Amino acid sequence: MSASHARSVRVRLAERSYAIELGVGSLGGLGEAVRARLGATRALILSVPPVGRRYGAAVTRSLRAAGFRVKRFEVPDGERSKNLRQAERLYGEMLEAGADRGSSVVIALGGGVVGDLGGFVAATLFRGLPVVQVPTSLLSMVDSSVGGKTGVNVAQGKNLVGAFHQPSLVWIDAATLRTLPPRQLRSGMAEVVKHAAIWDARLFSRLERQLEPLLALDPDVLVPILERNCRIKASVVSRDEREGGFRMLLNYGHTLGHAVESLKGYRGVLHGEAVSMGMVYAAALSERLGKAPEGTRERLEALLRRVGLPTKLPSFERRAYLRALSVDKKKRDSRIRFVALRGIGEAETVPLLPREILPAGALTRQC
Numbered sequence: 001m002s003a004s005h006a007r008s009v010r011v012r013l014a015e016r017s018y019a020i021e022l023g024v025g026s027l028g029g030l031g032e033a034v035r036a037r038l039g040a041t042r043a044l045i046l047s048v049p050p051v052g053r054r055y056g057a058a059v060t061r062s063l064r065a066a067g068f069r070v071k072r073f074e075v076p077d078g079e080r081s082k083n084l085r086q087a088e089r090l091y092g093e094m095l096e097a098g099a100d101r102g103s104s105v106v107i108a109l110g111g112g113v114v115g116d117l118g119g120f121v122a123a124t125l126f127r128g129l130p131v132v133q134v135p136t137s138l139l140s141m142v143d144s145s146v147g148g149k150t151g152v153n154v155a156q157g158k159n160l161v162g163a164f165h166q167p168s169l170v171w172i173d174a175a176t177l178r179t180l181p182p183r184q185l186r187s188g189m190a191e192v193v194k195h196a197a198i199w200d201a202r203l204f205s206r207l208e209r210q211l212e213p214l215l216a217l218d219p220d221v222l223v224p225i226l227e228r229n230c231r232i233k234a235s236v237v238s239r240d241e242r243e244g245g246f247r248m249l250l251n252y253g254h255t256l257g258h259a260v261e262s263l264k265g266y267r268g269v270l271h272g273e274a275v276s277m278g279m280v281y282a283a284a285l286s287e288r289l290g291k292a293p294e295g296t297r298e299r300l301e302a303l304l305r306r307v308g309l310p311t312k313l314p315s316f317e318r319r320a321y322l323r324a325l326s327v328d329k330k331k332r333d334s335r336i337r338f339v340a341l342r343g344i345g346e347a348e349t350v351p352l353l354p355r356e357i358l359p360a361g362a363l364t365r366q367c
């Protein structure tokens with residue numbers, strides 16, 4: 001691994017503080033890093049086939065070389081594995097494999113699905129085993145692996161069952177992004193753009209300047225941008241571990257994004273694609289509400305288009321959207337804490353009724 005690309009970000013949460021270690025080609029260093037931080041001697045690696053096939057052997061080798069006994073576990077790829085049935089199966093397999101309270105650590109090797117499911121299993125098995133997150137998708141590197149939210153889906157909705165369980169370490173090898181399908185890479189970019197839009201105008205300008213090398217995964221551009229994103233997520237999480245007002249800003253673009261995902265039945269649209277549409281709409285609404293200066297939406301939309309993300313909400317009836325907004329779990333009384341931009345790089349929450357978020361005619365105007 002090139003030492004010049006090694007970066008470290010601290011997530012400050014008192015006794016639950018941990019490091020995010022970034023590198024390029026750094027998977028081989030994972031074993032030593034885990035051993036240096038934890039007393040564990042048994043590593044339980046969870047993955048999905050597309051990731052396990054590519055990186056499972058390197059991670060296993062690294063952990064074995066550091067003295068761990070290693071067992072690998074797999075669930076089928078995709079969101080459909082993030083459920084209690086898979087969790088229960090994993091409890092059984094892990095117990096059979098000798099998992100124990102004092103000496104086991106769960107290694108979640110994969111995207112957000114593996115991170116959320118592996119984190120949930122770690123949070124609940126023996127009332128809590130340490131977990132190390134090894135995110136391999138862009139979304140999981142900049143978003144889901146940091147912050148300690150873990151969970152599974154149930155029939156009534158996504159992520160409704162879960163636990164806060166901070167990882168002991170987040171180990172990011174940016175080289176793994178080279179095998180991530182391009183559409184997944186673009187989708188993850190939506191969260192990168194989101195961080196810049198709500199928090200960091202300089203990062204936003206940098207994305208505008210360096211988008212091509214970033215999408216080409218040039219490490220000199222990629223690693224500092226990953227680091228900046230991890231710092232933003234880490235600082236938001238440190239201020240507000242349990243999702244009070246502040247962490248809500250991370251929901252920018254997600255109110256309508258979630259509505260789009262649910263109206264589409266979670267098929268044919270990736271999370272970041274839906275968030276991209278939701279962010280552009282939210283920027284337009286921010287302008288209409290007089291919160292953001294004119295031109296904010298245009299600038300955001302231009303960048304998202306260059307990424308290759310969709311920016312227009314799909315045409316479902318307004319009624320359907322209103323219904324989807326009202327079941328959003330972030331609903332407070334009947335108002336939704338909608339995240340509006342004050343401009344590029346700054347956001348606030350505004351309590352709005354669903355019909356204020358989607359005034360008549362808004363869908364044809366795209367706000």
Ligand SMILES: NC(=O)c1ccc[n+]([C@@H]2O[C@H](COP(=O)([O-])OP(=O)(O)OC[C@H]3O[C@@H](n4cnc5c(N)ncnc54)[C@H](O)[C@@H]3O)[C@@H](O)[C@H]2O)c1
Nearest residue numbers: 050077078111112113114136137139140144149176179180
């Ligand atoms: N916990 C949180 O705070 C949080 C935040 C945001 C999202 N999430 C959750 O994250 C999940 C989405 O995560 P995701 O977008 O990473 O989806 P994912 O885990 O399904 O990964 C996307 C696809 O990319 C593949 N993949 C991942 N890394 C790869 C690599 N390096 N090479 C080749 N293929 C690779 C996966 O196998 C999968 O097919 C959702 O379940 C969402 O609810 C959680």
Ligand SMILES: [Zn+2]
Nearest residue numbers: 191254271275
């Ligand atoms: Zn998101």
